[in-house]
Amino acid sequence: MTSLRTVTVQNPSISLSSRARLPSAFSSSTNLRFSPAAAPHRRLITVAASNKSAVLVDERPGEAGIAASNKPTVLVAEKLGQAGIALLSKLANVVCEYNLSPEELCAKISLCDALIVRSGTKVTREVFEASKGRLKVVGRAGVGIDNVDLAAATEFGCLVVNAPTANTVAAAEHGIALLAAMARNVAQADASIKAGKWQRNKYVGVSLVGKTLAVMGFGKVGSEVARRAKGLGMHVVAHDPYAPADRARAIGVDLVSFEEALSTADFISLHMPLTPATSKVLNDETFAKMKKGVRIVNVARGGVIDEEALVRALDSGIVAQAALDVFTEEPPPTDSKLVQHERVTVTPHLGASTVEAQEGVAIEIAEAVVGALNGELAATAVNAPMVPAEVLTELKPFVELAEKLGRLAVQLVAGGSGVKTVKVSYASSRAPDDLDTRLLRAMITKGLIEPISSVFVNLVNADYTAKQRGLRITEERIILDGSPENPLESIQVQIANVESKFASALSDSGEIKVEGRVKDGVPYLSKVGSFEVDVSLEGSIILCRQVDQPGMIGKVGNALGEENVNVSFMTVGRIAPRKQAVMAIGVDEPPSKQALKRIGDIPAIEEFVFLKL
Numbered sequence: 001m002t003s004l005r006t007v008t009v010q011n012p013s014i015s016l017s018s019r020a021r022l023p024s025a026f027s028s029s030t031n032l033r034f035s036p037a038a039a040p041h042r043r044l045i046t047v048a049a050s051n052k053s054a055v056l057v058d059e060r061p062g063e064a065g066i067a068a069s070n071k072p073t074v075l076v077a078e079k080l081g082q083a084g085i086a087l088l089s090k091l092a093n094v095v096c097e098y099n100l101s102p103e104e105l106c107a108k109i110s111l112c113d114a115l116i117v118r119s120g121t122k123v124t125r126e127v128f129e130a131s132k133g134r135l136k137v138v139g140r141a142g143v144g145i146d147n148v149d150l151a152a153a154t155e156f157g158c159l160v161v162n163a164p165t166a167n168t169v170a171a172a173e174h175g176i177a178l179l180a181a182m183a184r185n186v187a188q189a190d191a192s193i194k195a196g197k198w199q200r201n202k203y204v205g206v207s208l209v210g211k212t213l214a215v216m217g218f219g220k221v222g223s224e225v226a227r228r229a230k231g232l233g234m235h236v237v238a239h240d241p242y243a244p245a246d247r248a249r250a251i252g253v254d255l256v257s258f259e260e261a262l263s264t265a266d267f268i269s270l271h272m273p274l275t276p277a278t279s280k281v282l283n284d285e286t287f288a289k290m291k292k293g294v295r296i297v298n299v300a301r302g303g304v305i306d307e308e309a310l311v312r313a314l315d316s317g318i319v320a321q322a323a324l325d326v327f328t329e330e331p332p333p334t335d336s337k338l339v340q341h342e343r344v345t346v347t348p349h350l351g352a353s354t355v356e357a358q359e360g361v362a363i364e365i366a367e368a369v370v371g372a373l374n375g376e377l378a379a380t381a382v383n384a385p386m387v388p389a390e391v392l393t394e395l396k397p398f399v400e401l402a403e404k405l406g407r408l409a410v411q412l413v414a415g416g417s418g419v420k421t422v423k424v425s426y427a428s429s430r431a432p433d434d435l436d437t438r439l440l441r442a443m444i445t446k447g448l449i450e451p452i453s454s455v456f457v458n459l460v461n462a463d464y465t466a467k468q469r470g471l472r473i474t475e476e477r478i479i480l481d482g483s484p485e486n487p488l489e490s491i492q493v494q495i496a497n498v499e500s501k502f503a504s505a506l507s508d509s510g511e512i513k514v515e516g517r518v519k520d521g522v523p524y525l526s527k528v529g530s531f532e533v534d535v536s537l538e539g540s541i542i543l544c545r546q547v548d549q550p551g552m553i554g555k556v557g558n559a560l561g562e563e564n565v566n567v568s569f570m571t572v573g574r575i576a577p578r579k580q581a582v583m584a585i586g587v588d589e590p591p592s593k594q595a596l597k598r599i600g601d602i603p604a605i606e607e608f609v610f611l612k613l
């Protein structure tokens with residue numbers, strides 16, 4: 001006997017901008033694909049029947065430089081290493097066009113399935129709008145994604161991937177290069193000697209050994225900078241609200257508060273991303289808390305410093321020197337006081353610009369973009385929940401079931417609209433934290449929304465789209481005793497506060513209720529309202545409520561047969577013999593109005609509904 005326990009999860013929230021990383025075991029072998037749906041050039045994450053890649057079909061007319069072909073088109077808008085171009089070319093029509101104006105980019109983007117940029121291209125909301133839904137993936141060939149409008153990408157269901165690892169060392173080495181060059185006035189002395197001078201007294205520097213370096217942002221680059229600075233004999237502290245203490249301990253770095261970092265540092269090196277929280281984090285107020293004569297290195301983003309405040313801090317002597325690779329506006333204005341300042345050393349955003357890093361980044365981003373175009377969930381996705389490959393493989397049939405249950409449930413709503421409150425119950429023997437339902441929820445959302453609207457829904461935009469439409473989906477876990485081998489026994493979708501066009505789909509408490517399970521890898525409908533059924537979820541379904549009596553199957557079968565509708569299966573679920581029953585009939589093609597009328601005319605049929613899967 002199966003015993004039931006219930007755990008309710010209200011308002012599940014996942015951050016679509018979560019940057020959680022997949023375990024390295026994430027492989028590209030998943031069968032979850034972007035497949036055609038709302039429009040031929042559109043792909044949704046769904047389950048492909050085979051492993052064949054779901055390549056994109058460009059059915060639009062060509063434009064100069066972007067030829068129409070049946071390969072996906074990838075626009076490479078900034079210089080990318082040759083190895084990356086070669087990888088992309090195996091799958092796609094690759095168009096390299098650099099230095100496009102925002103208008104030119106918008107003009108071309110509706111012909112592109114993917115766009116690859118570095119930090120020099122702003123991928124704005126206008127770009128996503130101009131793509132008219134065709135752009136499915138933006139690849140950022142580097143780490144910082146502050147030049148991509150992630151909210152707009154998510155709204156448009158466009159996946160954003162980056163290349164987070166290949167330029168780490170290059171950026172760290174550049175940070176160390178700037179640190180040493182600044183301390184010893186290398187750039188200024190070089191310019192002076194080239195101007196015919198020999199100023200040995202003017203360019204006396206300061207030593208690094210024994211000085212305190214505060215690393216702000218102890219992520220990949222920050223920790224590599226810290227490691228190298230330790231090697232130079234510096235005392236290194238780090239500030240990072242999210243960094244694990246054991247990582248810092250392993251390198252011999254003290255994690256300290258923001259205030260402590262500012263007040264103790266002789267040198268400050270910035271390595272946090274540019275976000276609303278880090279924007280202008282160094283400003284008049286924070287400069288005032290620093291040790292007089294502090295030296296600052298910025299290889300992160302110009303926007304984390306209030307540049308006007310930095311000029312004031314340099315002039316007042318709080319900041320002795322600064323070395324900057326990045327600027328709020330790139331390139332900075334030629335008359336920028338900061339750039340022209342005698343005690344400021346500058347480079348034109350060269351942190352990632354080594355031969356090695358650029359080859360690595362090109363391969364990393366090309367692999368991510370090719371994977372995304374093939375419909376795989378990218379390991380470096382920035383705006384989609386991460387689901388490891390092994391979980392995807394296991395959930396695959398349930399993903400299909402989830403979408404179909406959503407589709408069935410919404411088609412049972414009278415008028416189709418007004419769906420606001422949906423409860424999903426997952427019955428499983430697994431522990432609650434051993435079942436990742438985000439993908440299932442996204443697919444139920446897709447099933448609920450797509451049949452009644454023109455929007456398309458995928459894993460990227462499912463939660464956003466539900467929220468926009470005021471659709472509240474709560475999830476409930478029903479924990480079964482038994483073997484946790486199968487991830488799920490059943491999924492139940494209930495829609496509350498609506499009328500149904502098929503009254504038998506209502507549960508005793510008045511919600512539309514459908515339940516399904518997976519048998520031999522195939523999704524089945526197992527319950528409608530209070531009626532048990534057993535219907536493979538393929539093709540389309542007619543549900544009829546009838547008075548249980550001999551001959552009904554024959555009558556309905558005849559009506560359909562005479563209208564040339566091929567029946568794939570029929571099952572009957574009944575409350576008791578000769579009482580009410582629900583017959584589920586699978587049909588290969590949609591029946592004509594005439595065929596449906598003939599079913600309705602059978603006297604014992606009390607109600608019926610045709611549902612497309």
Ligand SMILES: NC(=O)C1=CN([C@@H]2O[C@H](COP(=O)(O)OP(=O)(O)OC[C@H]3O[C@@H](n4cnc5c(N)ncnc54)[C@H](O)[C@@H]3O)[C@@H](O)[C@H]2O)C=CC1
Nearest residue numbers: 143144171217218219220221240242272273299300351352
């Ligand atoms: N100049 C260049 O060419 C390059 C610049 N970068 C910049 O460096 C940044 C860091 O790159 P990675 O280390 O690879 O990224 P990462 O994601 O590994 O590390 C960023 C770290 O900053 C921390 N952080 C977030 N908010 C913070 C805050 N308010 N205060 C302190 N720390 C905070 C995070 O917890 C994380 O540990 C990138 O976002 C990018 O903007 C990266 C590569 C090259």
Ligand SMILES: O=C(O)C(=O)COP(=O)(O)O
Nearest residue numbers: 118119120142143144352
């Ligand atoms: O990876 C990053 O965040 C960088 O800043 C590197 O930028 P880039 O690709 O060299 O324009």
